[in-house]
Amino acid sequence: MPLTRLTSPTRILLCVTLLSSPVLQAQPLTRDNGAPVGENQHSQTAGAAGPTLLQDVQLIQKLQRFDRERVPERVVHARGTGAHGEFTASQDLSALTIAPLFTPGQKTPVFVRFSSVVHGLHSPETLRDPRGFATRFYSSTGNWDLVGNNFPTFFIRDAIKFPDMVHAFKPDPRSNLGNDARRFDLFSHMPEATRTLTLLYSNEGTPKSYRHMDGNSVHAYKFVNKKGEATYVKFRWKSLQGRENLDPKAVERIQGKNFSHMTEDLVSAIHRGDYPKWDLFIQTLRPEQLTKFDFDPLDATKIWPGVPEHRVGQMVLNRNVGNFFQETEQVALAPSNLIPGIEPSEDRLLQGRLFSYADTQMYRVGANVNSLPINQPRAAVNNGNQDGALNANRTHGMVNYEPSRLQPRTSTESARYSQLPLSGTTQQQGIAKQQNFKQAGDLYRSYSKSEQRDLVNSFGQALAAADDQSKHIILSFLYKADAHYGAGVTKVAKGDLTRVRALAAKLQD
Secondary structure, eight states: OOGGGSOHHHHHHHHHHHHHSOOOOOOOOBOTTSOBOSOSSSOOBSSSSSOBOTTOHHHHHHHHHHHTOOOOOOSSSOSEEEEEEEEEEOSOOTTTOOOGGGSTTOEEEEEEEEEESSSOTTOOTTSSOOEEEEEEEEETTEEEEEEEESSSSOSOSOGGGHHHHHHHHSOOTTTSOOOHHHHHHHHTTOGGGHHHHHHHHSGGGSBSOSTTOOEEOOSOEEEEOTTOOEEEEEEEEEETTOOOBOOHHHHHHHHTTOTTHHHHHHHHHHHTTOOOEEEEEEEEEOGGGGGGSSSOTTOTTOOOTTOOOEEEEEEEEEEEOSOHIIIIITOOOOTTOOOTTEEEOSOHHHHHHHHHHHHHHHHHHOTTGGGSTTTOOSSOOOSOOOOSTTOOOOOOSSOOSSSOSSSOOOOOGGGSOOOOOOOSOOOOOOOSOOOOSHHHHHHHHHSOHHHHHHHHHHHHHHHTTSOHHHHHHHHHHHHHHOHHHHHHHHHHTTOOHHHHHHHHHTOOO
């Protein structure tokens, strides 16, 4: 693209970069095996008019490598950007967890990948979508990945529904075009999605920038202390730049000029030294407190209202990536990357994500994905895992098993999982305390009048595309959450309010 056609911030950034780059002495061009290249402008042919020769190794290698430049696109969170930074702990959490990164003054390198969830690799960043907020802590005891979203809740509470949910959000398989009717057909069977759908169709579904949004763990995890005692914990990143969103008119204006406004904003801010910062807060519950609520606190469709938040540290992002593919695209973030002192809770959605995220990274990048520089832990790796494609670990010795007297590898007693008392039988049933609508109503009432108006219009316009039955079921969910909310969306979606009220009367919160 000509420089004159780039947007102003991009032109400025590019010009500054070009002007500040030193003039380098030319170095010999080589092939991948290090051999120098004799000719890189013309293929080797059989005479002036003859066919190209297969023996032109430079031509063949360039085409081979070009054909293999892409790894499979992420099914979700494909469109993203990343940056490096540092987390500094401010509170002593040793009474709750043995994880050393929560020692006051402790500085831990981090890498953060922001993303949209549903849309593809080159989609406009103005599209309505939750935003991924995934943070890797390169701690002294291994990599810990806090993989979350800007929304504090999710659409579903059980991982068995995840493939169906993503399929419904993705384009119609017949035409590859978006189809709102498909997602509302699905969600009309899932009243637990009401609160998160409210977030999605509010202006929070279109953040102004990655710098101006919060991050949430969504799931509860467990802190485990040196006594083996577990405490349930939720994490929240609070933006020190403030939370700002785009209304529908702003979305339309920006999308007409720039489809990468969120990436450009983050890269430009870091480049000019305006480093974005977030404070990390936690909420905690003792195991015996879980039964005190009128909902299940381990339900990913719920927040923890009334549970105090405590600031435990601050993160600053201060370095852009050096190579987008090698770092942002190949970073393999997964909730299963945990360290001693931090364990998964019994959250049914989290339990599925522990497998799914690591598995999809292994599928995309390969069995040795964690050997790549962006994924390598700062702590030493010492196990019997071996071989596979692109294994560059250069492991030595004859012992690739455990236990062994020839090369002992000891287990760490303090890294044992905490114990969870269990009783009963296996089952496949929903959770007991569902409370599908109350928090959605609380969320709607927390918005200003203008934010409520934007939400009602955005939700109603999308819902108008649903089939008649699904539309009225979804409207009854909204009406059950808040009568004013449901009535407003019913009007925009051209629904029957009498029918909506009748359906809502049959719902139990």
